[in-house]
Structures are given as C-alpha cells and as structure tokens.
Amino acid sequence: MEVFRAIPDDLSPAAVAGVDAMLAAIRQEEGVDIPLAIESGSRAWGFPSPDSDYDCRFIYVRPARHHLTIWPRRDVIERPISDELDVNGWDLSKALRLALKGNAVVIEWLQSPIVYSADPVFRDDLLAFAERFTDRARLASHYLHLGQRQVARHLAEPQNVALKKIFYALRPTAALRWLRLHPDRTLPPMHFPTLVSQGDLSQEVRDLIDDLMAQKAVSREMGVGLMPASILAFVREELEKAAALDGLERRPVTDQARSAADALFEATTLRLGSARRTATPLLEPV
Numbered sequence: 001m002e003v004f005r006a007i008p009d010d011l012s013p014a015a016v017a018g019v020d021a022m023l024a025a026i027r028q029e030e031g032v033d034i035p036l037a038i039e040s041g042s043r044a045w046g047f048p049s050p051d052s053d054y055d056c057r058f059i060y061v062r063p064a065r066h067h068l069t070i071w072p073r074r075d076v077i078e079r080p081i082s083d084e085l086d087v088n089g090w091d092l093s094k095a096l097r098l099a100l101k102g103n104a105v106v107i108e109w110l111q112s113p114i115v116y117s118a119d120p121v122f123r124d125d126l127l128a129f130a131e132r133f134t135d136r137a138r139l140a141s142h143y144l145h146l147g148q149r150q151v152a153r154h155l156a157e158p159q160n161v162a163l164k165k166i167f168y169a170l171r172p173t174a175a176l177r178w179l180r181l182h183p184d185r186t187l188p189p190m191h192f193p194t195l196v197s198q199g200d201l202s203q204e205v206r207d208l209i210d211d212l213m214a215q216k217a218v219s220r221e222m223g224v225g226l227m228p229a230s231i232l233a234f235v236r237e238e239l240e241k242a243a244a245l246d247g248l249e250r251r252p253v254t255d256q257a258r259s260a261a262d263a264l265f266e267a268t269t270l271r272l273g274s275a276r277r278t279a280t281p282l283l284e285p286v
Contacts, residue, residue, distance in 0.1 A: 006115040034058040035122035039114035052200035058089035096261040102138020108190040133257040137249040144242040156225035
C-alpha cells in the first residue's frame, strides 16, 4: 500500500513522532489498518495558537474476520489524551454512515492539509463517494446547528467575548456562505482561510479576520473584548439565511447510496483489512 504524508515544517517533530508512535501501537494492539490519519483541529483549520493541541483523527479498517461475530465491536478507537496529543478514530462503517447523514466531520478529515499517513486510493474513493452521495442540505444543516451552538455558547454577550472563540462561530458560518455561493459543489473546504478566500466577504470583514488570525497565531490567550460589529452581523445574517432553508430541501438517504456505501465498505475491507501490509512512505512537502 502506497502511503502519502504531508507534515508542515512548523509542527513539533516530537509531537509528530508521538502521534506516529500512537498510531503504530493502535495498528498493533487493535489489529486494524489505518488508511487515513490526519490533523483535525485548529492547526488543520488554519488558525492555531502557540499552545494548540495536536488533534489526530483517523479512519480504520478491520480485517473481514473481525466482522464474522454475533458480538460487534465498537466503531470507535480512543486513547486517553496524553500531554498535547489527542488521538482517536472511527471505523470505516461509522464514517460512511455519518457521511450519508450529512455529518461534516468525516468530510473535513478527508480534506485535511495535514496528513500523518494516507492511502491515496482510500482517500480518493471516500471523497468521490462523499461528492456523489452527501446531501448538501444535510451538510448545511450540520454547519447551521454547529454555528448556532457556538453563538449561544460563546457570543451571547457581544460586548464580553473571548476573542479566540469567535473562530468557532466563524468557521461554520463561512462554510454555510460557501455552500450558498457554490450551488454546483458539495463539499466545502476544511481550511478556514480557503473558505474565506472563496466566500466573497466584504473587505472589512476579511481585514478583521486577518487581524484576529494574526493575534491568535502569536498569543496563547487573546483575552476578552468587544465582538467586532461587522463580524457579528456577518455571522447572524448567514445563520438566518441558512435557518430559513433548514429541512426544506433535505433528501432521504436512497437505496442507491446505501448500496454504494456497502460496496465501498466491502471492497476496501477486502483490499486492506484482510491482508495488512507495510509500505515505504511517499513524502510530499506542504
């Protein structure tokens, strides 16, 4: 199996080595293949702080014999958070089911710019599946509810906001705007600066976002302050537009989509899960 890897120079070599060691241990202890392991947190979103944790997420594939039991195994593998490392993952079956339900998490994993290891065929197959069968309306609903929760949790008092929490509302809001402005496309980029650049935001909002990102990149604590009025207006407007459509266009999961998920699960399990192989990583610069 060919392995792709994309690690930016600004990641801590010790942290990356720690993630690699944890993934190797999981493969050995659980008897699984991990054809995709990526960074999913603020580092991959593009707005890290100096003290941001390393949030490795992965999709794993069990050997076919693991499924021949009346006692199904859990579809999540978790490890305790250790120092700055947070490593856990989902079974392929869970990833496929959630993609069909419009859960954006697995779709973001497939697009992460920081890759600890990936089988390119596996990633391309899952992206093609998501492009074809993920319902845009369900995806928008996911981002809408995420954005609403973040606003209620962090932005309820605009005059007294933890400034770094603004990003937790901005990211789903920017994804909603991207979906609205790109009706012919299904999967919003994971990378927040890319969402902003493709979102046709006002220059004022873009400048404010750039300034907040610059502050977050150099400060462990940005402090508490007044929510910029233009950013608050942007968030509220996009959430209101999405809320007006929520549920109106959502399609049921079709039999065709379910059959395609089963076929992809079977083909991938037979290709990877039945014969674990070791390959030389193919390094690619970021």
